[in-house]
Amino acid sequence: MPEHAAGKSRLAVGLMSGTSMDGVDAALVRISATADHPKVRLVAFHTLPYPKEVEDQLLRVAGGEPTFAEGISGLNFMLGEAFAEAALGVCRKARISPKRVSVIGSHGQTIHHYARSGPLPALEFLGEFAKLRPELDATQRKFKRRNPEGEMYFISFDYGIGRKLLKALQKGKPVKDFWNLPSSHTLQIAEAAVIAERTSVPVVSDFRTADMAAGGQGAPLVPMVDYLLLRQKREGVVALNVGGIANVTVIPANAEAGQVVGFDTGPGNMVIDGLVRQFTKGRKSYDAGGRWAAGGKAIEPLLERMRRFPFFRREPPKSAGREQFGKPFLDAYFRGRGRSRPDLLRTATELTVRSVYDALERFVFPKVSVQRLIVSGGGAHNRLLVRRLRELLPQLHISLSDDYGLPVDAKEAMAFALLADRSLQGLPGNLPAVKECRRGEGCGRQRRSNQRAWREVFLPSARHPRSAEGFCRAELPPARPSSRPAGQRCWRSSRSRDGLRPRSWQRPTAPSATGAQPCPSLPSL
Structure with missing residues (x-):
C-alpha cells in the first residue's frame, strides 16, 4: 500500500508537458525527510512523444486558430490517455507497480493562458495589432499626460476592439468605463x-487554475520547489528554467519563503523552435545544440526592436505564453525578412539570452545579491545559449541543475511530483511573492479513481464477484450497442491486472457481459 504520511519515504510521479508541445515527461521520484527540507531522488524518467499529427493539432489550437468544442473535448480525453500511459511507462521502466505510488501530479497541456498583471497592466500587441503600434503608442503618451493615474489595459485577439479602444483613448475617455476587461484565465x-x-x-491537477483562483498569475509554478531544493545559506541563487518560456526563481541567501521571487522573463525556446519549424516545414522542431544559430550573426536592429516589446518592461510578477511569443510574434517580427536563416535563428537565440540578462539587471540585481545561476530545461542543451549567458553574466557561477541532483530534462516533472505530494499533505504549493497571491495556497485539485471508490463501497467482501474492470457487476449500467462502423480503430488503454501492459492500438470489440464499451472516436479539429 502507498504510504502518505509525511516524513516517511514514498513514491510519487510527476507529469509535465510544456509550451513546446512535443510530448509528456514523466518522473518517478522517491520523497523523504521533512516537508520543510525534503529530499527528492529521481528513480526513473520517461518521455512519451506526441505523434506529429497530435503536435500539429495542439499548436493550431494554442495558436488561436478556429476550432470546435468537440475537438478540444476529444483532445482532452486523448491526452488524458497519453498522460496515463506516460505514468505507467515510467513505472514499467523502474520495474515498480503503480500500486506503490502514493500520488501523481499532472500539470496538463496548456492550450491557452492569459494573466493580468497588477493594477496597471501593460499595453501589448498580438498579431494584427502590430500595425496599430505607432498610433497607439503616441495616443498612450498623450492619455498618460492628461490622466497620470489612468489605467492602460492589455489588448488582444480582436482588431475591432483595438480600433474602438484607440478612439476612446484619443477622446481621453477612461478605458475602464469603456471596456469590461476579461479576468485572468487559463486552460490545461x-x-x-x-x-x-x-x-x-x-491524481493532483489544475495547478495553474488553482493558483489563478487564489489571485495569482498561474505561472511559473515551480518556485516553491526551487526554494525547497536549491536554497543556499551563504549565497543568493537564481534558478533559470529555459523551456518554451524562460522563467527565473530568485532565492536570496538564507531566504525565508516570503523572500523568494519568481516570474517569466520572456521566450525560451519558443521563438527558436517556431523558426525551425517554418524553415524545415515541420521536419524539425528545434535547433539541436544551437548549431544552426551558431553559424549566423545577430541582426541588431531587429533584436533591439524586439527588446522594446512591452512585456519585457513589465514589473514582476508576470507570466507569458504563446499568446505573447507564439505565431503572432513570429509574423510581426520575422515574416518577410530577407536575411539568412542562421542569422534569424541567431537573433532569436540572442533574444532569449538578452531578455534573461535584462530581467536580472532590471528586476533582480538591484534588490538581491546573487552568486549562482542554475540552468535547467530543454534550453540547457543549447550550447550557444549557455555560452552567451556565461559571457553576459561573468560575475555568476553558472551550472546546470544536474549538479544538484535534478536532471535538466526531468526537473519540472520532478517538481510536480513534489507539489502533488505537498497537496496530499495539505501543504501550500505556491509562494505569495511569486504570483501576487493573497496567501500561500494548497496547490491543485485531487482526483481518485472511481474504480477504487466503487470497490470500497460495493465490494466489502468476496460476496460480490468482480468483473474484469474491477467493478461489481450488479452496479454496472446496461451495455449500449456501439454505433462505430465495423473495423474502425480506436486508441485505448489495455492493461493487465498489475497495470503494467503497454497501451496499444486495437480494433474495437463488441460490448462485454460486464458492460465495457468500445472507446469513442477522436473528433478531428
Whole structure:
C-alpha cells in the first residue's frame, strides 16, 4: 500500500508537458525527510512523444486558430490517455507497480493562458495589432499626460476592439468605463479523471487554475520547489528554467519563503523552435545544440526592436505564453525578412539570452545579491545559449541543475511530483511573492479513481464477484450497442491486472457481459 504520511519515504510521479508541445515527461521520484527540507531522488524518467499529427493539432489550437468544442473535448480525453500511459511507462521502466505510488501530479497541456498583471497592466500587441503600434503608442503618451493615474489595459485577439479602444483613448475617455476587461484565465487539457482511472492512483491537477483562483498569475509554478531544493545559506541563487518560456526563481541567501521571487522573463525556446519549424516545414522542431544559430550573426536592429516589446518592461510578477511569443510574434517580427536563416535563428537565440540578462539587471540585481545561476530545461542543451549567458553574466557561477541532483530534462516533472505530494499533505504549493497571491495556497485539485471508490463501497467482501474492470457487476449500467462502423480503430488503454501492459492500438470489440464499451472516436479539429 502507498504510504502518505509525511516524513516517511514514498513514491510519487510527476507529469509535465510544456509550451513546446512535443510530448509528456514523466518522473518517478522517491520523497523523504521533512516537508520543510525534503529530499527528492529521481528513480526513473520517461518521455512519451506526441505523434506529429497530435503536435500539429495542439499548436493550431494554442495558436488561436478556429476550432470546435468537440475537438478540444476529444483532445482532452486523448491526452488524458497519453498522460496515463506516460505514468505507467515510467513505472514499467523502474520495474515498480503503480500500486506503490502514493500520488501523481499532472500539470496538463496548456492550450491557452492569459494573466493580468497588477493594477496597471501593460499595453501589448498580438498579431494584427502590430500595425496599430505607432498610433497607439503616441495616443498612450498623450492619455498618460492628461490622466497620470489612468489605467492602460492589455489588448488582444480582436482588431475591432483595438480600433474602438484607440478612439476612446484619443477622446481621453477612461478605458475602464469603456471596456469590461476579461479576468485572468487559463486552460490545461489531459483529463485527470482519465489518468486516475487508468492508473488507480490519486491524481493532483489544475495547478495553474488553482493558483489563478487564489489571485495569482498561474505561472511559473515551480518556485516553491526551487526554494525547497536549491536554497543556499551563504549565497543568493537564481534558478533559470529555459523551456518554451524562460522563467527565473530568485532565492536570496538564507531566504525565508516570503523572500523568494519568481516570474517569466520572456521566450525560451519558443521563438527558436517556431523558426525551425517554418524553415524545415515541420521536419524539425528545434535547433539541436544551437548549431544552426551558431553559424549566423545577430541582426541588431531587429533584436533591439524586439527588446522594446512591452512585456519585457513589465514589473514582476508576470507570466507569458504563446499568446505573447507564439505565431503572432513570429509574423510581426520575422515574416518577410530577407536575411539568412542562421542569422534569424541567431537573433532569436540572442533574444532569449538578452531578455534573461535584462530581467536580472532590471528586476533582480538591484534588490538581491546573487552568486549562482542554475540552468535547467530543454534550453540547457543549447550550447550557444549557455555560452552567451556565461559571457553576459561573468560575475555568476553558472551550472546546470544536474549538479544538484535534478536532471535538466526531468526537473519540472520532478517538481510536480513534489507539489502533488505537498497537496496530499495539505501543504501550500505556491509562494505569495511569486504570483501576487493573497496567501500561500494548497496547490491543485485531487482526483481518485472511481474504480477504487466503487470497490470500497460495493465490494466489502468476496460476496460480490468482480468483473474484469474491477467493478461489481450488479452496479454496472446496461451495455449500449456501439454505433462505430465495423473495423474502425480506436486508441485505448489495455492493461493487465498489475497495470503494467503497454497501451496499444486495437480494433474495437463488441460490448462485454460486464458492460465495457468500445472507446469513442477522436473528433478531428
